[in-house]
Amino acid sequence: MEVEVTGSDPYACPAYKTLFETIMNDVGKAILIERAKLVLKPEIPLFIFSVRLVNEPVSKTIFDVASLRQEGNETHLSISDEKYAPEILSQLWKNYGRDNVDQQTRFDLVVTGGDEEKIKDFLVSSGEETKKEIVGALWRSMPEGIKARHNISDGNVITIVATEEIVLPEMVEEGIAIHKSLGGTI
């Protein structure tokens, strides 16, 4: 993650770089971010936090994160990405009940009465959810009192323009310019 901070306060710029990196690592989003630009103007006050993600967050189904096999009325699942295991289990429990889902190992599951065609389309992660989490992490790294926020998001670039009272058009324009400099197309 490459972080570039610009601003008028010589103390705050390096401090915010460290703070941003620490918070993103804490919430586990640092690996998703390729580049970040932070503009700190406490005198206005205006804060623009813009990030370009490594990949655009997309929705994932069970088919994307596990391999499936149907044997009679039993569906065998082998999880290939453990990160999604809790959501896979939760979807299976919701649809087939706990009694019919047998977790044999950390990665292997058997669903009694399961249907491979139906199971493979269960959603385990939505792209919107990931984006929402990244926006949440950005809000967390911003100063708390800067409550008036304007979000700009398209593709894999997310920008937040924040101020204390009214978000003025020129502030949004400045945000759009930063957004475009990171590859945003708005």
Add this chain to the structure above:
Amino acid sequence: MFEVMMYDGGIHRSEELYEAIEDAGGVVLQKTRSAQLLTVTMSIPGEDKERISKICNDIGGVVKHVPLAGTEIAIVGCTLGRHHMPHPICDIAEEVREYGGISVVMGLARGRGKATSQISAKEKAIIEEYDAVVFMLGNFKQCVEAKKTLFEDIDIPVILVCGPQPEGLDDDCEAIVSGVGRKAERMRTPEERKKLEEIGDVIDKVIRDRRAMLEEDPLFVHPAELKQLLEEYEPIDMSLRPAPIVLHLDGLRVKIPYKEHKAYFESLEVYGHKLTDIARISESKIDDSSTIIRIKTRSEVEDEERKA
């Protein structure tokens, strides 16, 4: 000359320590027990220091120097939100405890924002119950300078801790420690630990100045002596709250409701005077379960007696 020190060790054979303190004519200022661990802050005559230190070591504990013993210090953040808590406020609070003080962490209801931050009269009154307050602000110089409205009218010593060195705030606080801004993790590097020690030393200096000021016109009775009297009262003695009596530089916080025990406080005699004549007693502003006792100075009591 009395000296304050702290025993840090186990509960085993602690009775021997209490007996030694009593024999020497000393006072236990604070006793905190957590499972089998015990810390005892005591005030003892200087000539008995060596003997009591030896007892502390013999029963398996260590003796620590505690310059902030007998004080209660508030550490105030702009809010209780995760932007301001827990670091570095809790790190500072921990440092105050290392120095022997009782620390209380507080967050203002509307302390965030450069133009919108504010402190209410009630918050101010609560803060003024303590011996000193540490205000923890952030990384932006302009915001720190704009937020002086939060502490400029507070009547107890204010120590400002913030990132950049602010300008024009020297008259609004007793001391400023810069180099500690907003943080998202514990202060554990050697430089950060050094900074925490610097904060501890600054608080110590502010408290020493305050003590020196109080000594110019001494209190009618030392808070520790009053504590010994109050401890005999059953509701305080039986109180399950940790530290039912907390010492302040000029009084005490007694953790029993004032309204319920008003008659006791009014009838208590201290060196031939009624407690109400030698101290101002009020309900704590935090809630009604504590009582604040502010001891009057000797000259104040004499002056009032003359007038009467």
